[in-house]
Amino acid sequence: MAQVSDWTRVGNDVFYRKAELYTMEWGGGINVEEVLLSGAPYGGPIALTWLQEGRTKHRAPQSPATPTIVIFSAAGVKMGIIKWGNAPLIAMGWTLSEDLLCVQQDGAVSMYDMFGNYKQTFNMGPEAKDTGILSAKVFEGIQGTGVAVLTATHRLYVIANVAEPNPRKYADFPSADVSCWTVLREERALKVLLCQHDVLCWSSAANTRADVVQAPHVTEGVEDPVVIVKVSVSSNQRCIALLSATGKLWLGSSDLLTRFTLHDTRSNVCPRHLAWCGSGSVVLVWEVTLQLVDITGSVATFYLDSPVHVVQELDCVRLVGDTSHHILYKVPHASVETLGIGSMSPGALLVEAHLGYEEESPRAYDCLKLIQGKEEEAVHTCLEAARHDMSVDNVKLLLKSSLFGLTFLPPLEPNTFKDTALKLRILNDLRSKKIGMPLTWQQLERLTLEVALERLVARRFFPVALAIARTLGLETQLVPRILAHWACYKIANTSDKNDEQLARDIHSKLGYTAGISYTEIANCAHSLNRRQLAVKLLGYECRARAQVTGLLRLEERAAALARAQATGDTDLILTVLLDIKRALPLGEFLMVVGGSPLCRAVYARSCAAGAQEALRDLYVQDDNFHEQARLRLLEAYDNKRTDLRLGLLQSTAECFRRAKDELGVQLTEEQMRLLKCQVGLEELHHKSYVNLSLVDTLMQLIRDNHIKDAEKIRADFKITEKRYWYLRVTAHAAANHWQALEQFVKSKKTPPIGYEFVVDACLNNNSQSEAKKYVDKVKDENKAEYLRKCGLVSEAEKFTAESTSSVLNLARVTGFLS
Incomplete structure (x- = not known):
């Protein structure tokens, strides 16, 4: 049968359940009234320290002589210890990545991991350091975990994200004692609500002065003045609770505009804790009395075995006592419908049908008949109830009932059951005393399975994490990371094996699993001063670039070059x-x-x-002289100074000579001669000739009518007559030196290049008249073509006719003679 005897009714059809999570493993030496305690959200670790002298009337007899911070799992299993030698602690809190933040009186904030290993320290600003801190809050901000402090000079400094510790000063508020304060997270900004007896102030970074709200306006109908002594904001930031010194509890919206209820606790004693249980009720804790007030004004009272510390969660509160750890949560509507006494909902009838079936009772048939057509609704209700119930017996009953109902539904539906059963099994493993992560279904959905597995790995439960990852089919995403974490942990905690043996052990476990990076593991080994182990681990790296980069980081350059x-x-x-x-x-x-x-x-x-x-x-x-010569040659022509160019060309020739390249020597020396000649021409004619080739130099001299200089260069460089004629005719025609061209052509009876080239040169420079002077001297076989080029079409036709007649006459004579 279902266990509902520990349900407590609060109002109409609303129930809350207080269930024991663990018997604390820390033994009987802890008194929560004598320690400063902080529990991480989402079932995280618990950090506590014995209050120092001056913070309490009597020093705890169990506290150690040296100030320490001890870290436990939620089940009370010791995880780490911090020997505290810094300034007095003002507050402790946990980041979303489960790092412990310790806010000190001098404004410093130290960060440790869950095993007590130091990570970093940052400061809340110069003023906090100089004047000291009165109180501090660690909160979940918009971008991550934040820290807010109230200095002794009544100023607020806030760090929105500890990953980027940049303290900002918030708006000043009327100088007066602050009875309590809290940080609220809005959509795009953070605000601080300060309670100064009968005045409430909103402080933010956007304003220079705080906005003041009178407390009587908030608590309508309450005596004046109202002194607020405690304030609490729900995890979803939508609701706020204010408690007055006279025991009046105001519940409303976080903007203070809407009141849900006003409750009189009938106690003038200030409770030790005020916290939200989800977003529908508030918990007040005195010594051994817990009062729960929901937003409708309904109240329930629970009596405790010992004083407790309250940890506010997303959908519940956890109660950490001297010897036990409890959870208080609202029983979901699906559970009330399914397991509630006298319920006749489809879910309840399905449970009853299942029980009847197991007992082989005819009432199973009767119950199934009553839910005919509503089987799917009944199954969904049972599954929903199973997801949120913290009782193992109830969960088993609900899952069996839903599985029984699935036999009457289409085969698609079992996927939902399978996913639910798998997640519940994971939750059950996480809640075990060995692991100590008491997550609820809603918290797991918010946290995601991947993050839960990462937290499991951070706690070094590698086999459990691997089994869960493989069951979920996350081999490629999570298994490599889990194995890498295991390898790094093994390296850090293994000192009795030599590097070669340890590398083999790691490789035998990891093998060549897809996604595994031996480079990351080698980096871990290197950071732990195990260089040779890092080198051996890199030998197993499959990715060449990662392996080479890792070897270079380790200064193993010869091995890196060989691998590359x-x-x-x-x-x-x-x-x-x-x-x-x-x-x-x-x-x-x-x-x-x-x-x-x-x-x-x-x-x-x-x-x-x-x-x-x-x-x-x-x-x-x-000793590669040929390539040296090539470089010298390139450098020579990159240099604009002719004297330096000549020197570099001389070096080029020497390199070619040492390379036994006679052609290279000859060409380089000729280039030097040309350069010297061009320098001389520039000095003589005051015109640029350097950087021209031999042919271009000759052409330029002819165009400039420096024929003697051109003739000299022709002789010096042994240019053939035919080539020289080509260059000179082309240059004269390009410069329109027609008289000079005519004189040059007449200098020989028959030009070595023929008259055809001369005609072409004239025509190419748009001078038919000059071309006609030489067309008659063209060879007979080409004359008709060149006459047409010169526009002498009739002459070309006449010449063609005469040529044809001559050929025919020749043929007749030849025939007669034959």
């Missing part, structure tokens, strides 16, 4: 070479490059893009 060459990836080889160049003297580096043809080719190609000096050093190292 084995891949044939020129970019990777160049990366290694450049790293070696930065690390070694130039001579040693060039020896490394010269030791491999592939490295030499890759480095030479990279230097060709602009690093000419480096390339020359490489060729000097290799």
Whole structure:
């Protein structure tokens, strides 16, 4: 049968359940009244420290002589210890990634992981450091976990996200004692509500002065003045609770505009805790009395075995006592419908039908008949109730009932049952005392399974995390990360094995699992000063680039170069070479490059893009005179100064000579002679000739009518007569020196290039009249064509006719003679 005896009615058809989660493993030495305690949300760890002298009247007899912070799991299993030697603690809190934040009186905030390992320290600003802190809050902000502090000078400083600790000063408020305060998270900003006896103030970063609201306006019908002593905001930031010194509890919207209810606690004693249980009720805790007030004004009272510390969660509260850990939550409507006494809903009837079926009772048939046509609704109700029930017996009963109902539904429906059963099994494993993560279904949905698994890995429950990840089919996404975490943990906590054996052990476990990165594990080993282990782990890395990069990080450059060459990836080889160049003297580096043809080719190609000096050093190292000459030649013509160019050309010729390249020597020397000649021409004629080729130099001289200089260069460079005629005719025609052209052509009876070229040169420069002077001297076989080119069509036809007649006469004579 279902267990509903521990349900407590609050109002009409609303029930709350207080259930024990764990008997605390920390033993009987903890008194929650004598410690400063902070529980992480989402079933996270618990940190506590014994209050220091001056913070309580009597020092706890169980507290250690040295101030310490002890971290436990939610089940009371010790996880870590922090020896505290800093300034007095003002507050503690947890980030969303389960790091402990310790706010100190001097404004410093220290961060530790859940095992007590130090991570970092940041400060709340100079004023907080100089004046000290009165109180502090750790809260869930818009972008992450934040910290807010109230200084001794009554100023607020807020860090919105501890990942980027940049403190901002919030609006000033009327100088007076602050009885209580809290941080509210709005859609795009944070606001702080301060209670100064009978005055409420809204402070934000956007304003310079705080907005003041009179407390009597908030608590209508209450005596004046109203002194607010405690304030609490719901996890969804939509509701707020204000408690006055006279015991009046005001519940309303977080903007203070809407009141839900006003309740009189009938106690002038200030409770130790005020917290929201979900968003529908508030919990007040005195010594051993807990009062629950919902937003309709309904009240329920619970009596506790010992004082407790309240941890506010998304949908419940956790009560951490000296020896036990309880949860108080609202029983969901589906559970009330299904398991409630006297309920006749389809879900309840399905449960009854299942019980009757197991007892082989005829009432099973009767109940099934009553829910005919509503089987799907009944199954969904049972599953919904199972998701939110914290009783293992109730969950089993509800799952069995829903499975029984599935036999009457289409085969598609079992997928929902399978997913629900799997998640409930995971939740049950997480809630076990060994793991100590008492998550509810709603918290798991908000947190997501992936984050829950990451938290499981952070707690070093690797086998459980692997089993869950594989069951969920998340091999590619999560299994590599879990194995990598395990490997790093093993490296950090194994000192009795040598590096080679440990590397083999890790590889035997990880193998070549898809997605695993031995480079990341090697980085972890290197950060723990186990360099040789990191090198051996990199030997298992499949990705060449990652392996080479890792070896370079470890300064294993020879191994990195060998691996890069084995891949044939020129970019990777160049990366290694450049790293070696930065690390070694130039001579040693060039020896490394010269030791491999592939490295030499890759480095030479990279230097060709602009690093000419480096390339020359490489060729000097290799005695490659031919390439040295090529570089000198390129450098010579990049230089605008002719004297330096001549010197570089001289070096080029010397390099060609040492390379036994006679053609290269000859061509270079000829280029030097031409350059000297061009320099002389520039000095003589005051016109630019440098950078012209030999042919262009001759053409320019002829166009400028410096015929003697052209003749001299022709003789010096042994230019053939025919080539010289081509150049001179072309240059005279291009310059329209027709008289000079005519005189030059007449200088010989028959030009060595023929009259056809002369005619073409004239026509190419748009001068038919000059062309006609030479067309009659064209060879007979070409004359008709050139006459037409010159526009002498009738003459061309006449010449063609005469030529044809001559041929026919010749044929007749030849025939007669024959």
